[in-house]
């Protein structure tokens with residue numbers, strides 16, 4: 001495997017996570033704020049294997065479709081974080097919201113290693129779901145929302 005050097009995680013563990021997990025019937029889990037965040041705050045890291053584009057492509061081919069969604073490409077797809085593993089980290093459980101996300105994914109460098117982290121785009125209240133825009137690509141659940149909206153608009 002062409003897995004790159006494992007990122008330094010100590011800083012994340014010491015930063016405290018003010019989030020909790022909630023389960024849904026449709027999309028399984030989501031992450032919710034425990035306490036509030038201010039605009040610009042660090043919220044959670046998207047943790048997983050740091051891999052290169054070739055390895056990401058290889059994994060896409062061998063994974064079940066439900067797992068490929070955890071491969072987050074960045075730096076023009078040169079690198080990826082693959083969060084397929086159920087490791088009790090919270091970042092991998094954040095759901096997509098392309099219209100009104102409250103967080104944004106940013107790449108930061110820690111001691112020379114890239115990390116993907118969610119930062120608050122606006123103030124987030126206690127109990128609010130943490131979301132970000134997954135970006136382009138096929139997201140079937142977005143289509144379902146559109147269909148529901150279309151049905152309502154015909155009423």
Ligand SMILES: C[S@@+](CC[C@H](N)C(=O)[O-])C[C@H]1O[C@@H](n2cnc3c(N)ncnc32)[C@H](O)[C@@H]1O
Pocket residue numbers: 026027028029030066069070092093094095096097141
């Ligand atoms: C990175 S995971 C997010 C966490 C996921 N809900 C879970 O329980 O593991 C991405 C998957 O979550 C689901 N998902 C994410 N955003 C969603 C949304 N807005 N509506 C419905 N399902 C969503 C989809 O099944 C998607 O493949």
